[in-house]
Amino acid sequence: MTTNEPLRIGLVSISDRASTGVYADQGIPALQTWLGSALTSPWQAATRLIADDRESIEKTLIELVDRERCHLVLTTGGTGPAPRDVTPEATLAVADKEMPGFGEEMRRISLNFVPTAILSRQVAVIRKQALIINLPGQPKSIRETLEGVRNADGDVVHVGIFAAVPYCIDLIGGPYAETDPAVVKAFRPKSAQRPN
Numbered sequence: 385m386t387t388n389e390p391l392r393i394g395l396v397s398i399s400d401r402a403s404t405g406v407y408a409d410q411g412i413p414a415l416q417t418w419l420g421s422a423l424t425s426p427w428q429a430a431t432r433l434i435a436d437d438r439e440s441i442e443k444t445l446i447e448l449v450d451r452e453r454c455h456l457v458l459t460t461g462g463t464g465p466a467p468r469d470v471t472p473e474a475t476l477a478v479a480d481k482e483m484p485g486f487g488e489e490m491r492r493i494s495l496n497f498v499p500t501a502i503l504s505r506q507v508a509v510i511r512k513q514a515l516i517i518n519l520p521g522q523p524k525s526i527r528e529t530l531e532g533v534r535n536a537d538g539d540v541v542h543v544g545i546f547a548a549v550p551y552c553i554d555l556i557g558g559p560y561a562e563t564d565p566a567v568v569k570a571f572r573p574k575s576a577q578r579p580n
């Protein structure tokens with residue numbers, strides 16, 4: 385049963401350099417901007433900027449899901465092969481269930497942009513009432529993976545993963561999230577659609 389409360393979204397930027405001020409964090413602003421353009425139903429964000437440290441990542445994810453009661457948590461950064469990249473391990477460690485389709489599809493989408501997309505080990509999981517999704521660290525990859533790929537005319541040629549996010553949130557008991565179809569069209573089976 386879905387609810388009418390606002391969608392609570394945890395936004396976690398995981399970067400050694402942004403979290404220590406070597407450069408300004410662009411992850412959280414990119415997430416907020418994109419969600420602001422995509423979501424047409426009420427939402428609120430809880431944001432965290434942390435280092436690539438497995439314990440801090442696990443603690444942050446648990447806090448956002450268990451205490452802040454987020455329905456969706458998006459992380460950015462720390463999914464590559466370097467020794468400090470441990471976001472997928474931390475995410476799997478707090479998981480009740482794995483959702484492998486998201487990682488598979490994000491890598492396929494990202495291959496339209498960079499051949500190094502296969503270096504991203506990103507995962508998605510369910511913990512309690514929340515869907516947690518790892519996005520790559522490159523700020524531009526946030527829009528690319530969530531919104532998908534367009535041709536020169538602006539038509540979508542590879543659907544972004546956010547198309548499946550609202551229905552996933554329905555299925556785990558969260559609010560009915562709606563999107564601007566010009567940015568990303570949320571897909572739901574007919575039986576799950578609410579009249580406008």
Ligand SMILES: Nc1ncnc2c1ncn2[C@@H]1O[C@H](COP(=O)(O)OP(=O)(O)OP(=O)(O)O)[C@@H](O)[C@H]1O
Nearest residue numbers: 397399400401402408409410411461462464521522
């Ligand atoms: N939060 C961020 N803000 C701005 N740029 C970022 C951020 N995170 C990553 N980037 C950019 O994307 C690139 C790839 O991201 P990745 O997460 O692999 O970073 P990294 O090389 O592990 O370094 P760090 O963890 O210190 O950001 C980085 O080299 C950086 O140019």
Ligand SMILES: Nc1nc2c(c(=O)[nH]1)N[C@H]1C(S)=C(S)[C@@H](COP(=O)(O)O)O[C@H]1N2
Nearest residue numbers: 461462463464494500501504520521522525
């Ligand atoms: N859409 C998209 N996906 C991408 C990239 C990108 O620029 N755009 N960079 C790739 C690279 S170079 C790496 S190493 C991996 C992991 O990045 P992360 O460690 O920043 O999470 O994401 C990959 N996926």
